[in-house]
Amino acid sequence: MLLTAEFLTADSTVQAVSALRAEGFSANDIELFSYRPLELPEGMLERRSHISLAAVLGALVSGTLTTAFIFFTQHNYPLVTGGMPLVSGWATGVVSFELIMAGAVAGVVLAFLREGRLLRRDGAPPPALKDDSAFLRIECPQESVPRVVRCFEVAGAQDIVEETETE
Amino acid sequence: MATVAEIPDPRVRTELWRPLSRAGSRYWIAVTLCAVIVAAGLAAWGYQIAKGLGIAGYRRPVFWAFYEADFVFWIGISHAGTLISAILRLTHAGWRKPVTRAAEAITVFALMIGAILPLIHLGRVWLFYWLIPYPNTRLLWPNFRSPLLWDLTAIFTYLIASSLYLYLPLIPDLAQLATRSRGWQRNLYRLLALKWVGSDRQWHALERAMKLMAAIVLAIAVSVHTVVAWDFAMAIVPMWHSTIFGPYFVVGAIFSGIAALVIVMASLRRFLHLESYLRPLHFDNLGKLLLLMSLLWIYFTVAEHLTIWYGKQPAEYSVFESRIYGDFAPYFWSMVILNFVVPFMLLSIRRLRSIRTVTICAVTVLIGMWIERFLIVVNALSRPRLASAWGAYSPTWVEITITAASFVTMTLLYLLFARLFPVIAVWEYEDVAHG
Numbered sequence: 001m002l003l004t005a006e007f008l009t010a011d012s013t014v015q016a017v018s019a020l021r022a023e024g025f026s027a028n029d030i031e032l033f034s035y036r037p038l039e040l041p042e043g044m045l046e047r048r049s050h051i052s053l054a055a056v057l058g059a060l061v062s063g064t065l066t067t068a069f070i071f072f073t074q075h076n077y078p079l080v081t082g083g084m085p086l087v088s089g090w091a092t093g094v095v096s097f098e099l100i101m102a103g104a105v106a107g108v109v110l111a112f113l114r115e116g117r118l119l120r121r122d123g124a125p126p127p128a129l130k131d132d133s134a135f136l137r138i139e140c141p142q143e144s145v146p147r148v149v150r151c152f153e154v155a156g157a158q159d160i161v162e163e164t165e166t167e
Numbered sequence: 168m169a170t171v172a173e174i175p176d177p178r179v180r181t182e183l184w185r186p187l188s189r190a191g192s193r194y195w196i197a198v199t200l201c202a203v204i205v206a207a208g209l210a211a212w213g214y215q216i217a218k219g220l221g222i223a224g225y226r227r228p229v230f231w232a233f234y235e236a237d238f239v240f241w242i243g244i245s246h247a248g249t250l251i252s253a254i255l256r257l258t259h260a261g262w263r264k265p266v267t268r269a270a271e272a273i274t275v276f277a278l279m280i281g282a283i284l285p286l287i288h289l290g291r292v293w294l295f296y297w298l299i300p301y302p303n304t305r306l307l308w309p310n311f312r313s314p315l316l317w318d319l320t321a322i323f324t325y326l327i328a329s330s331l332y333l334y335l336p337l338i339p340d341l342a343q344l345a346t347r348s349r350g351w352q353r354n355l356y357r358l359l360a361l362k363w364v365g366s367d368r369q370w371h372a373l374e375r376a377m378k379l380m381a382a383i384v385l386a387i388a389v390s391v392h393t394v395v396a397w398d399f400a401m402a403i404v405p406m407w408h409s410t411i412f413g414p415y416f417v418v419g420a421i422f423s424g425i426a427a428l429v430i431v432m433a434s435l436r437r438f439l440h441l442e443s444y445l446r447p448l449h450f451d452n453l454g455k456l457l458l459l460m461s462l463l464w465i466y467f468t469v470a471e472h473l474t475i476w477y478g479k480q481p482a483e484y485s486v487f488e489s490r491i492y493g494d495f496a497p498y499f500w501s502m503v504i505l506n507f508v509v510p511f512m513l514l515s516i517r518r519l520r521s522i523r524t525v526t527i528c529a530v531t532v533l534i535g536m537w538i539e540r541f542l543i544v545v546n547a548l549s550r551p552r553l554a555s556a557w558g559a560y561s562p563t564w565v566e567i568t569i570t571a572a573s574f575v576t577m578t579l580l581y582l583l584f585a586r587l588f589p590v591i592a593v594w595e596y597e598d599v600a601h602g
Contacts, residue, residue, distance in 0.1 A: 037374065038367070049372065051379060094317045105328045112372050112373065112375075112376035116369040116373065118362050126365070129346075
């Protein structure tokens with residue numbers, strides 16, 4: 001089941017999340033929708049992020065490819081140099097640095113798109129955001145519905161909507 | 168998340184989105200005028216392509232002139248946005264919020280303009296792809312030792328990174344705009360907003376991505392202008408071959424970037440009626456930054472010239488002499504007055520620091536910084552080592568038209584941007600109207 005509730009203040013939203021966590025629901029079961037980011041106490045809705053790792057990986061991949069490319073171009077040129085490089089390390093460093101940074105940027109953006117599910121979103125459609133409220137959505141089994149509704153009501157939910165996941 | 172906690176004031180959104188829904192006749196007159204001047208610039212460029220680079224004012228020994236001065240100037244202006252925005256974001260400067268998007272847009276547009284200028288200078292522009300690494304028929308790859316290839320890589324990276332840095336925090340606003348607009352604008356916003364639904368996962372990912380992007384972009388921005396400085400410093404030309412050119416250029420770039428930001432903010436405040444958002448506090452803080460950069464700039468300028476004067480090496484001293492007492496002295500002293508004397512007098516006294524004076528200083532700094540770029544490029548080239556090879560340069564109408572068009576292109580791009588996208592991030596805006 002999917003339950004969605006609307007809250008008119010940030011405090012009531014925080015209270016509802018807190019109550020749900022106390023009832024044993026994990027952060028992954030809960031999704032908060034708001035027009036602006038709401039500040040929650042640390043650890044309440046913790047989301048693990050791999051964006052930093054993606055940045056490092058992007059930089060490494062791009063750096064490796066750039067170095068390989070420059071190495072290839074040096075050896076691709078049919079000039080007899082007695083083994084001396086055509087390109088100095090210093091000059092290569094400038095180009096490599098810029099492309100390493102470009103790789104890091106690409107890593108950040110791709111990870112952001114993936115973690116934010118910005119390219120593909122499955123499941124029930126999100127609630128229509130309003131200026132003056134936030135929405136909490138929770139995925140739970142049928143037997144937990146009364147407990148969730150109670151948490152929502154105690155926190156001051158305005159409107160609670162039940163949906164089956166196939167809806 | 169270190170972000171705002173309360174529900175936004177609907178008035179804020181109404182006011183900030185108002186320019187997107189209607190544009191008066193004055194706006195369209197301004198757009199038309201700008202478009203005409205940009206078209207004149209394109210026509211001048213077309214004429215130059217047809218007739219050859221000889222119709223520019225290039226004469227032996229000055230083969231870099233207006234276009235390079237413009238190029239360095241615009242790359243400098245590009246430091247307005249992303250660099251300033253990144254520094255303010257990383258230092259959690261709360262007052263940055265109404266300022267950052269306006270600044271980030273400047274970066275993207277200035278880079279677009281700056282990147283075109285070397286192509287104009289190429290003459291045979293259709294061969295620009297020779298800069299791109301590819302194996303030609305003789306298996307000759309581009310020269311990785313050439314600062315021009317460094318430029319290409321650095322500017323390309325900076326343009327991509329800055330565009331994404333501008334775009335990512337725009338997504339939440341675009342998603343909201345998509346629900347409130349109609350026709351082609353709705354389709355455009357929907358397309359650009361991707362699948363943004365305002366979930367905490369998305370906010371979290373956005374915050375994380377922006378922090379990392381700020382750090383990366385900061386490194387790129389510094390490297391870009393350093394590379395542009397190395398275009399000059401790697402050449403053994405008197406008064407170019409300097410070890411401090413990298414930081415000197417970066418300081419000048421941030422200096423002119425802040426000035427450009429002040430002018431854009433003052434224009435937005437006046438023409439979009441954003442007085443409640445772009446407040447005296449913002450101009451006061453930017454005025455202080457401008458003053459700081461002015462002091463740094465004069466420090467570097469004195470350091471650069473003092474060693475030349477003290478060393479008195481003939482080749483370098485002849486350039487120095489022409490700059491301080493000779494043909495180029497009017498430019499040099501105008502630059503010092505515009506970049507240092509005026510800002511120092513108006514901005515160092517607290518009582519004199521107002522929106523008007525900060526804007527006046529920003530205008531003088533922009534003019535002064537353009538003169539600085541012109542001096543660096545033309546003055547040094549006109550005095551090569553052999554006195555018998557000295558020469559003079561004067562621009563032609565083609566160069567002047569293209570330069571004017573580059574400035575107007577910035578205005579035109581900004582006019583279009585402000586009509587399509589909110590110039591202040593509404594979701595990021597924190598209680599400014601009441602603060």
